[in-house]
Each structure stands twice: as structure tokens, then as C-alpha cells.
Amino acid sequence: MSSSDLKKQAVARAAIEYVEYDDIVGVGTGSTVDFFIEYLKPIKNKISGAVASSISTQEKLEANGIRVLDLNDVSDIPIYIDGADEVNSNFQLIKGGGGALTREKIIAGASNKFLCIVDDSKVVDVLGKFPLPLEVVPMARSFVAREVIKKKGMPVWRENFITDNGNIILDINHMEIFEPILLEKDLNKIPGILTVGLFAERPADHILVSSEKEVIELEKK
Numbered sequence: 001m002s003s004s005d006l007k008k009q010a011v012a013r014a015a016i017e018y019v020e021y022d023d024i025v026g027v028g029t030g031s032t033v034d035f036f037i038e039y040l041k042p043i044k045n046k047i048s049g050a051v052a053s054s055i056s057t058q059e060k061l062e063a064n065g066i067r068v069l070d071l072n073d074v075s076d077i078p079i080y081i082d083g084a085d086e087v088n089s090n091f092q093l094i095k096g097g098g099g100a101l102t103r104e105k106i107i108a109g110a111s112n113k114f115l116c117i118v119d120d121s122k123v124v125d126v127l128g129k130f131p132l133p134l135e136v137v138p139m140a141r142s143f144v145a146r147e148v149i150k151k152k153g154m155p156v157w158r159e160n161f162i163t164d165n166g167n168i169i170l171d172i173n174h175m176e177i178f179e180p181i182l183l184e185k186d187l188n189k190i191p192g193i194l195t196v197g198l199f200a201e202r203p204a205d206h207i208l209v210s211s212e213k214e215v216i217e218l219e220k221k
């Protein structure tokens with residue numbers, strides 16, 4: 001296994017400690033979460049079920065015999081566990097590299113606690129080196145791109161990719177995001193953007209970071 005995968009596996013294993021008996025667990029999307037699902041399998045009878053943030057995660061949970069619940073049938077999600085593309089010391093995140101940002105943001109918002117699991121390559125001082133994903137209604141693609149350019153962003157259409165909600169993704173390249181909450185609010189005002197891949201208004205509550213040596217819980221600045 002590559003060193004990057006070993007780190008993802010280690011942080012996924014550590015996240016299991018945060019799951020409590022009878023919990024409904026929100027489950028994110030991506031390669032780090034794929035390892036988490038493997039560790040969730042042996043304790044599947046100790047939890048009440050899982051709420052999936054994508055069709056792909058739902059299929060993996062079901063393939064592992066983990067009960068998947070519809071968010072509409074659930075009133076309380078004690079914990080949401082998901083990866084990220086970038087994290088900063090205020091626990092603000094860029095997410096959506098896998099295109100699942102809308103359902104991820106909904107579950108993060110619906111959960112009491114959001115535990116983010118990353119390897120040390122994802123920890124940055126300033127968000128934005130990783131292109132910021134926007135989920136956009138298809139008919140608004142060019143309009144949204146023009147609006148983003150006015151805000152000095154460089155949007156790139158993620159071609160041949162359709163989200164679970166039938167929309168497209170624009171990735172904003174070359175942005176240094178010094179004020180994540182303001183940018184998230186500002187982008188949210190553009191009609192046609194369904195979801196901004198900045199998780200700043202609702203940041204993570206805890207972040208676990210793995211290096212080659214150890215897994216640590218990040219301290220908030």
C-alpha cells in the first residue's frame with residue numbers, strides 16, 4: 001500500500017474511537033472514508049445505522065452489510081465522519097474533490113458533531129491551492145463562470161462529471177482564500193450555484209490528522 005493510503009487507513013482507524021454505541025453515523029465520501037467503512041463493518045451491529053453522503057458511499061455501506069438510513073427518517077445524527085481536500089487551523093475546509101459536496105454539506109449541517117479525517121498533506125495555512133468546487137445547475141454554467149471571473153477566480157468546468165443531483169461542477173483555480181466565511185457567503189448569492197465547497201460557516205468540530213508516525217487531533221487556533 002502507498003504511504004498516502006497507509007496514512008488514510010490510520011486516520012480512518014482512529015476515527016472509529018469516536019463512534020458510540022447506538023449512534024446513527026453520517027458517512028462522507030472519498031478514499032479516506034472508504035477505509036473508514038471497512039472499520040465500521042465489524043461494529044455494524046453496535047450502531048443504529050448510517051446516513052450516506054453519496055450514492056457511491058451508500059453502495060459501499062450496503063455491500064458491507066451496514067444499515068443505510070434516509071436522512072428524512074432520522075431526527076438526530078450524533079456524528080458525521082468525512083475527509084476533506086484542505087483544512088486550516090480554524091477547522092474550515094475545502095471539500096468536493098469527489099463531487100459529493102452538496103450531500104456532504106447537508107449531512108454536516110444536520111449532525112451534532114463533524115469529525116474530519118485527513119492526512120497531513122491536506123493541512124494548509126491558507127485555503128485555496130486545491131481548486132474550490134462549486135456544484136452548479138447545468139443551465140447556469142456559463143453565467144456562474146462569468147460571475148466567478150468578476151471575483152478574480154478562474155473557473156474550470158469538470159467535464160464528463162455529473163453529480164448525484166444531476167448537476168455539474170466548476171472548480172475555481174488559483175484562489176487564496178483569506179476570508180473563507182465571507183467568500184462562502186458571497187458565492188452563495190450567485191443564482192445557479194447549488195453548493196460552495198467551502199465548509200467555513202459550518203466548519204468541522206474535530207480534525208484528526210495522520211502522518212507517517214502518528215495520528216493526532218488538531219488544535220483549533
Ligand code: 5RP
Nearest residue numbers: 030031032083096097098100
Ligand atoms: C468528496 C470529498 C472528499 O472528502 C475529499 O475529496 C477527500 O477525498 P479523499 O479522502 O479521497 O482524499 O469532499 O466530495
